[in-house]
Amino acid sequence: MKEERVNGEQLELAKKRCRNVIESVSSISTNKITPSSQRTLLKLARSELAFLSRSSFSLHTLRSVNIGHIEAVVHILQQPFVTGVSRVCKSISVSSISGQKTADVVYVDIVCTLNRNPVWIIVSDRNPKYISWNESHSSKGLKFRIEKLLAVARSSVALKPSSVILFFSNGLSGVIYEKLREEFGAAEFGLEFTVFDCDFSEDLEQDWVNVLARTYREASVLEIRVNPTKDDGVSNLDCAEDTLLLEAAEQQQGFTKDQMVRERDDSFLNLISRMTFLSSEAKNADSNTPRILLQECEYINFDTTPLIAVVSEISNGGCEKLLVTPEAELREKYKGNYEFVIGQVMSEIQNPIHVDLGSVISGKRGMICQSVCSEFKELVSMCGGPNEKFRADLLLRCLKVVADCPSERMMSLPTTRKLAMKNKIVFGTGDYWHAPTLTANMAFVRAISQTGMSLFTIGHRPRALTGD
Structure with missing residues (x-):
């Protein structure tokens, strides 16, 4: 009975988080992101809320919630140094010389400008212990995804980023961190993201109480240069x-x-x-x-x-x-x-x-x-x-x-x-x-x-x- 009550409270908290994300996305200026990107985020958050609203509380339901990923994306978009956001939570494919799309399609969370350079940002909200490097029964592995991502990035022209930013909102294990550094030349990202999100609501006695708070203190942010041999200051x-x-x-x-x-x-x-x-x-x-x-x-x-x-x-x-x-x-x-x-x-x-x-x-x-x-x-x-x-x-x-x-x-x-x-x-x-x-x-x-x-x-x- 106690477990059901706890799961029910967690389910209601997840719904509140969805509503909070919807409100946050609605308040982002269209000078910051395009209207289509705003619609995409709202659709994702509303879909999560609809899923939670029609589900009875259960451990399976809570494990299926994806609101943490959307929260992390919105958190990044709210950083003042993130500008020129043109795509959010979309797939990117590369056209071959013949004009036909290749099988290489990758999912990119944010296409934007950072420090005057075009970048792609990939967000992971997974528990670090569940991030595998090589292919497993439930995942093709982070290594495969990074290889494919960089291949598409290097083959792109109009959307080509100078670097790929990896934002692990819950941090990374030391083993995975070293693998990214050794095999892909990943390095700590130079700009600092804020580490704490806090939202408030008003109770019946008109006192402000903190109902939703999330820390990104453990977040690990890494950068992989798409063409590291090229000059970083001037492209040619x-x-x-x-x-x-x-x-x-x-x-x-x-x-x-x-x-x-x-x-x-x-x-x-x-x-x-x-x-x-x-x-x-x-x-x-x-x-x-x-x-x-x-x-x-x-x-x-x-x-x-x-x-x-x-x-x-x-x-x-x-x-x-x-x-x-x-x-x-x-x-x-x-x-x-x-x-x-x-x-x-x-x-x-x-x-x-x-x-x-x-x-x-x-x-x-x-x-x-x-x-x-x-x-x-x-x-x-x-x-x-x-x-x-x-x-x-x-x-x-x-x-x-x-x-x-x-x-x-x-x-x-x-x-x-x-x-x-x-x-x-x-x-x-x-x-x-x-x-x-x-x-x-x-x-x-x-x-x-x-x-x-x-x-x-x-x-x-x-x-x-x-x-x-």
Whole structure:
């Protein structure tokens, strides 16, 4: 009787855990994971809850519960350094040269970006003593699964990870740990996951009581490099050598942040002064310059849209002038874009774009590819006014200009209307440099996420040139 009561309590606790996971997944921002990934997790958690709700309590039922695995996946997704999540709890297969899918299909818990690199994360919530290395009557063994996983990873192009992260939420035995280290070169993962999850509910007396808590203190997190012989900083040295400064170094001679801010004390200059500039050593470096610069600080890859937003008169105190200008005059000037411009003016009044961008670029090194540089200059030349042209000239002097060098995985995607070559070059160059791309082109970002590729991007609100 006592055993039945204990099992019944465990069953109710498992149901509460399911409800808690459903609530946690529902609260994850779609800026963090794609809507399809969110739906997948909700479906899994609801399926577990439905299974538990229609089952009578028994030892077999409790052993069949898989909520711990889903909890661990959600725990990882909630880590602040996990970005660009494109797939969750899905199988990945590799297409052969003939276009037919091979028999190699692997299950990956999370496809995302960690430390600016694309990774696959595999989660295990098993008791360490039940994790077998070789094939047994109930399992093909961890060794087989890792071999197959790495084979698919190395054969992938668009979804190819730089490494595979193994998250054992309940830890690993010393024997299995040594096997992973010796046979696959696994090493302790460099970033620290939080070790404790705690959720609260309110009792009838309005006092907060802890009803659900889980520790990941025993978790073991290992990393296996997919191609360990390749350079970790830049994926192709020959291409990296071609991305030396094309013009920024000459433009920056004698140009310092202090001098710039003294020239004109406004939000534009304060904004770009927050970026990190090239050191004199990096500016005069030899063919290893890309490595030096990447080690010196993190990069932000600018699409054309944030450059426009930074220099736009709307973002630089021009809102009041536009609002007092007669509507007829503005409609004549902006034609069919009148509502668009006024909408941006109201957005700027409520949320100044320089404030938002300042938190993104502070302490980072700005970079643009040659295509963006050319497009930005052309747009400013055609549509910018004298103030906007002045700002554009100063902004370009603060940015590292690199050659168009899109990553192999980006170029492996088919070129379509939604995946235009122009955008593949811009975002692919950022991907090659392991730098997040700052952009207002969310249509392209959504199109990329639909392919399953994890891409590190940062969105911003758009601004237009006003001709002032």
